[in-house]
Amino acid sequence: MGTKVDLEIKDEQGAVIRGWEEDVHRGLNRITWNLRRDAFRRPETEPTAGGDSEERPSGIRVMPGTYTLTVSFGDDQRSSTFAVLPDPREGATSRDRLAKYEVLLEAGALRESIADAISLVYRIRADLDAALAAADRADPKTDEAGSEDPATVDSSLEDMAQDIRKRLTEIEEMLWVPEGTKGIVYSDDRAWNRLGYVMGSMQSSWDAPTPAQLAYLREAEQVAASVLLDLDSLYNEQVDSFRAAVREAGLGLVPEEDPPRVP
Structure with missing residues (x-):
């Protein structure tokens, strides 16, 4: 066995x-x-x-x-x-190999930050769905002085969630081509795809990174930094406000976490 x-x-x-x-x-x-x-x-x-x-x-x-x-x-x-041992068929020097390896690790760390950002987008969507489902299941509260109508609370949460979903879609489409997208979509300008292209190019040999590869990597870093900043802003403003509204409604969902950043 x-x-x-x-x-x-x-x-x-x-x-x-x-x-x-x-x-x-x-x-x-x-x-x-x-x-x-x-x-x-x-x-x-x-x-x-x-x-x-x-x-x-x-x-x-x-x-x-x-x-x-x-x-x-x-x-x-x-x-x-x-x-x-080094492959004797390859002519790259030890210095070239090390330079390529270090840049690949740098690019890989950035790609993991992008992956974490995409994962966060999906978790936020799931949290929104869970919070709204909990609001629908909540028993109507008895009228009390100063209490808010449950229907008004549900409507307010739904409006906030709709705005967040719209921004999440915009951010995700800058990060990569969302899963389930139909048809052939231009993707060379997405952060995930930009990084995948340059990493694939660099793995073709152990030669030192070329100026073109390094330039393309820096462009990918700039694109990623901009998108991650947008996600950070969304998370710390709109998602934070939604989280506060959920707590006030007594639903206790939408856990807090730190958005990913460029390493």
Whole structure:
């Protein structure tokens, strides 16, 4: 009967760069690593079902250097250090490789900020729906001096939610092409797609980043910074006001969190 082991790769600084599970059996097992670190985070557009998250796919190639593999089976752990050697077929120098790797990490961190922003857009929408559904389920309150008509409260929340949804749609369409969009849509001006293009271009070789690639990355940073600033403003103004109205209505939804920013 097969079982699983957990594997973890650490770099020379001790940072975990890759983790995954493998099915194993009694006897000799062959396990390989494709010399890539974990992929950068992607947007979460559906609520997670709880429990352990799915294994991340692999991402960019790692630099030549010394790495540590840790294999865990239950409470038992074994670690071993090994070297990743440069591909002799590639002519890039160590300095070029390092320059490319560092820029890819920079671009990846920015793409994770964009992914977090997109995820936040979807969470805000879900919170709006939950708050309005709770308002619909709330029992009508008995008339009291100074109390507000529940129908008026519901209408006010609905109006606020509608304005927020409109801004969320505008912001999301600047970040990427929303899921479910039909037809062929021009996407080269979206922050997510801009970054994906330049990262794909840079991963074609270990040569040092070209001036064009760096310029395109800076443009993507500017686009992302502008959109994330819009999201930050929306969250700290309109969403905050909606949250206060929800609390005042006694619904207790819409949790607070910090919007993502450009790293």
